Amino acid sequence: MVLEVKNLTKSFHGQQVLKGIDLSVDAGDATVILGPSGAGKTTLLRCMNFLETADGGEITFDGRTRPIQEMTKKEIRAYRMNTAFVFQGFNLFLNKNALANVTEGLTVVRKTDKATAKRIGMEALARVGLADHADKYPHQLSGGQQQRVAIARALATDPEIIFFDEPTSALDPELTGEVLSVMRSLAADGMTMLIVTHEIEFARTVSNRIVFMEDGRVVEAGETKRIFTHPEKERTTAFLKLQETLSKEEEQP
């Protein structure tokens, strides 16, 4: 097990968005969190990387279990150095070119020497198919390319887990494919990933675990194949059916 949260809770303005989430991710898992809008998927992911501070709960990482509320700034930074986050809106450093975006976490945070950082950075860019765009600035790249650079940035620090927060939702349909195929290859390489997405086909074919969330709770979690063929909960069945109809409608001319 790489990461586990227990009884994670979070409220915004008195409204409880996460009502006690239990979730664990094993090494090499590609886990997809599915669920309708407003289920709390993104909030959960953001709490798991401390972009939001959860109100309560425990987190287990690197064999250490800590109450989230008690974690110090130093502990959070150490945790972040071993995890990575891919945002819906890419959030590339706008004043840095693609290579510098990828190496920033190495040279600034880990004090990696420049030559090594450059080598690792170029490898990461090659892995997402953008080695020849190393000196381009974010505004010179398409959305799909920017998101691939963001994935390379996540890979560069060799994290134990990468969080993906709706990585294709801000992209035009013709650009989602290139991002999903990069993620597919990472999954095949055994990268541990926790992914919030609405791409139901991607979830079905790439992930090995599904967590279905609704209304701030985990409704059902399990092996992807099982969830898609024999969901236990009615809500899961209904959600998957609706998603399938929607994706079929999309395919029609």
Next chain:
Amino acid sequence: MNNVWELFLDSFPKILLPGLTMTIPLTVISFSIAMVIAVIAAMIVYVKVPVLTPLIRGYIWIFRGTPLLVQLFVVFYGLPRVGVLIAPFPAAVIVFSLNEGAYCAETVRAALEAVPTGQFEAGYCVGMSFLQTMRRIVLPQAMRTAFPPLSNSLISMVKDTSLAANITVTEMFMVTQRIVARTYEPLLLYVEVGLIYLIFSTALTFIQRAGEKRLSAYTARG
């Protein structure tokens, strides 16, 4: 007519010289200090540091809300009353720095607020601290946004240094006044000094353009 032309040519270097030895150093020194004040003040207000934020707001309120000339008089003619004697040039530097710092702090703060919060979040997620993200990611982007309005302030400041004549700094305008007193040619000489200010401002406009071009590498406007 010949006489007038001669006076113009004769006085030009005499006015230009204090421009080079007084106006420009006064501007460069004061603006540099103002920039340091502005960035620090802007960051304090941006982060809402307790205690310091209301102090900075008070400082900005006072220096933006009172005339520059009054500030010069308070420091140079007023403070000696309580035993604080400051020579003309340093007094001018103090007032111009504080005054310009107050204006530029607001410019820099607005520019910081224009940087998307996602830039911070991305910095945190690669393990950077607040200060590392600020220094390497957010502040450079904010300074790019702030560059044109800051250039504007700098150009204003070059012209405002003429007010230092009032506290006996022998800069261009004071020298011009002296020549007028001697020659009784106010129209010619005041137009002439105006022309020299125009030359300085124009030079700065060109520097601004070159600077913007250099900074535009990562902006879509490129």
